[in-house]
Amino acid sequence: MRFPWKKAETDLEREVAHHLHELTAEYERQGHSHGEALRMAKREFGGSEQVKEQCRDERRWAWLTGLRQDVVFGARMMRRTPVITLAAVLSLALGIGANTAIVSLMDVVLWRDLPVPNPRQLALVEWQGHGFPRELLDGASGSFGDSGADCFSYPSFRALRQGVSGRAWLAAFSYPDTVSISFAGHPTVGQERPVSGNFFSTLQVHARLGRLFSDSDDSDAAPATVVLSHHFWVNVLGSDPGVMGKTMSVNNKPRVIVGILDKSFYGLFPGDATDLYTPLLHGPRQETPEGKTALNNNRFWGVQLIARRAPRVSDAQLLPVMATIFPTTWSAQPKNAANAPHLRLEEGARGLGFLRDEFRDPLLCWVHWLVCCW
């Protein structure tokens, strides 16, 4: 095998050898014996290793000189064609900017965990059936598709929560509703998410001010309360700590502000725009058209579930327990048992998954394209 630098070395040796040969021949022509001529030639040539080393030095720094020349030449050419240079610089800047933005977005959407302690303990509870189980429910609020559904009845939630007690904490929440809000005479519109009383304690989120919900808030007897997201408190209420304990009107019903969420908690997924959290039992979604609460109705599946496994409890230990309890909360058993919904636990560390599901493929496509092109 011949390396390029090897070739340069042999070249140099041959060149030096040739010089010595010629010099020796010259001395021989002058009448010296071969041995003497060789000695004289070597003496005259000087240290041949030294010469070789100097030649190597020339080569060794060649790349540096070359680089300098390239840079100077490049700069001169760029000065000469400012329009092309500007176009090149702009397209590079745009390209780098766009890629940075995409990768930042991927970081948030695909990879970042929810800003709560031990996010790896979280799991989203879902079920999968064959089609829509009309035998079991009259109405639902949640997402439902070929890949599964995330909606449960409130009675199911209560039974499951009790059944996993000691192995896991189970909290419920609903999709946010747009509500009209009025505080101190100023009206605005916001997103309100109903959550169970143990929602924040399950996520282990803390209050910036005041307190978050407990189970006692999530009851018909309790006064209607509300917890504000940090961004709502800052952007709409001007970070005024004086709002604590005051009453705000949500859809024309009075609510007492009991707490402000910590700044780090952005919600259940990146980009969650929830402004207010309210106990499930006071949430507007749980009222049937007849004005009755839907929470004792096991044919209205209107809440989503998130679980936090106790330390050292695995999905495999948790799921059979839940799967046994789940069918006992149904209003009826499906005639064909094979069509019955069966439970599964999804990774919950990064929060609700629909953003990820929706954008993972386009984002990964983009990255794949980037990798291929560069």
Add this chain to the structure above:
Amino acid sequence: MPDKKTDLIQGTLDLLILKIVAHSPIHGYGIAQRILLTSKDILQVQQGSLYPALHRLQRKGLLKSQWKESSNGPMAKYYSLTAAGRKSLQAEMAQWHRYAGAVALVLES
């Protein structure tokens, strides 16, 4: 016997090499001999500077080289001028004449 041979002024070796090589392709030993001969035995090229200079000039793209059989047998590396080398030789020569003339003017004043 006093040695009349003179070492080259720094910077002139490249010019001499370019000039010698311009005639016809020639190997390193030949260049040293030719410089000594044409300068009537006055300009002595140190081998230790000749080969590094040849390699430097080749790297700059002023010289190109080729291995050929020499007149008396063994293979030798023959150097010849590139187009850039030819241009550089003209510029360097003009520069040298200007320089030498200026030095002469000062010395003769």
